[in-house]
Amino acid sequence: MSLAGLILSPAILLVSLGSVQVAGGSVVGIGIEDFLFSFSFFGIAAVIYQAILGKHMKPWKGKKSIFIHPVAHWFLHLIIVLAVWIILSLSFVILLSLSSPHAFAMGGLLIGTYVIAHRHDLFFNAIISGVMVMILLFVLEQIFFFRLSGGEAAVTETILSSVSTEELVWSWVVGFAIGPLYEYLRHQKLV
Numbered sequence: 001m002s003l004a005g006l007i008l009s010p011a012i013l014l015v016s017l018g019s020v021q022v023a024g025g026s027v028v029g030i031g032i033e034d035f036l037f038s039f040s041f042f043g044i045a046a047v048i049y050q051a052i053l054g055k056h057m058k059p060w061k062g063k064k065s066i067f068i069h070p071v072a073h074w075f076l077h078l079i080i081v082l083a084v085w086i087i088l089s090l091s092f093v094i095l096l097s098l099s100s101p102h103a104f105a106m107g108g109l110l111i112g113t114y115v116i117a118h119r120h121d122l123f124f125n126a127i128i129s130g131v132m133v134m135i136l137l138f139v140l141e142q143i144f145f146f147r148l149s150g151g152e153a154a155v156t157e158t159i160l161s162s163v164s165t166e167e168l169v170w171s172w173v174v175g176f177a178i179g180p181l182y183e184y185l186r187h188q189k190l191v
Contacts, residue, residue: 077185085111085177101166105173112177115184122180129179130172152166 068076085107092103116123182188 074185078181081111081181081185101170104116105170108173108177110171114181115177115180119180119184120185125183128178130174130176133175133179134168134172138168141167 031133033117088107088110089100092098092106096103098106114128118125
């Protein structure tokens, strides 16, 4: 799912730029590091999930007839689903006046719910993927907070409060939606 992270990273970063502040002003600019972080973040979460649970891929309900290369077919479907997610998020921002992170989370929740409604076997995958992404984000933010704060004293006082619950919920929703997407779009299941 690193590919999903790479595709979603511009939208994720633009959504998060509105709420991120640095000591002297707002963050301006998206660098290659941001794309690499998003790419690796989603890929690492998927690998951790499969490694911890010892799962492997198996075709789900036989093969479908595909008229183009299977990778191109999967990539096209992934682009369509992620475009729907982004369009839903923008619609929530424009029509319901939600903040960008809330709109992005609502779009992801709808995509994840659709996938689970269509494939009930992916429910556990979605829940665990959401938890894994949330834990990964929490740990990464704690590591960066520790490295940037300059000492253990600062970390022990704010280890739980340095990550907002809104970010944790947002990361859970992203994991909830993206976790089962690979199996859903490839018509495979984890066994």
